Amino acid sequence: MTKFAVVLVSAFVVGIQPGLHQDPPTTFFITSAGPGDGANLGGLEGADRHCQQLAQAVGAGDREWHAYLSTIDDMGRASVHARDRIGSGPWHNVNGTKIADNVDDLHSDQANLTKETILTEKGDVVNGRGDSPNMHDILTGSNMDGTAYTEDGYNNCSNWSSNGDGNARVGHHDRQGGGQNPNSWNSAHSSRGCSQSALQGTGGNGFFFCFAVGR
Secondary structure, three states, X not given: OOHHHHHHHHHHHOOOOOOOOOOOOOOEEEOOOXXXXXXXXXXXXXXXXXXXXXXXXXXXXXXXXXXXXXXXXXXXXXXXXXHHXXXXXXXXXXXXXXXXXXXXXXXXXOOOOOOOOOEEOOOOEOOOOOOOOOOOEEEOOEOOOOOEOOOOOOOHHHHHOOOOXXXXXXXXXOOOOOOOOOOOOOOOEEOOOOOHHHXXXXXXXXXXXXXXXXX
């Protein structure tokens, strides 16, 4: 038997079959920690940088990462929609579980978004309703279709650059709770402030979603 044949047979014996598709790379996670300054994330740029750093720490930094966050019109700058800044999919969590095939799928009832599938970059489940402390309020600034949330008096925490007065639209990663849309992962209700303590007071911790925009 040739040396190549021996190696090939050995691979099959141990269950490593050449040519089989390997687990898909991590392309979606919820942050295991926010920057720690409430909804002041340093704008979209700071939020993206935070996603990139968390991904880098677990060996997924070879891809470009963006935060799932929307902004509103401000000082002549047009709003930005979260759905437009996360790539085209598909997306998988750290365990290789598919979350959604594409942007439309992500914002439909077909998306595989639950407390058990929305994992951190480390593969951990984030506390939800009924856990202590509850941290299910996830910053998005978005409507359920992924466009920027706008309402009279809503300031999006100065487009993710303020930890003071104001509010931010949040979703419930565990798909339960209160608010206008309690089962929505990305647009359940608005916060009662922008500081870390204000976010924690209503069941959050300044976490947000991160998506890989390329392979």
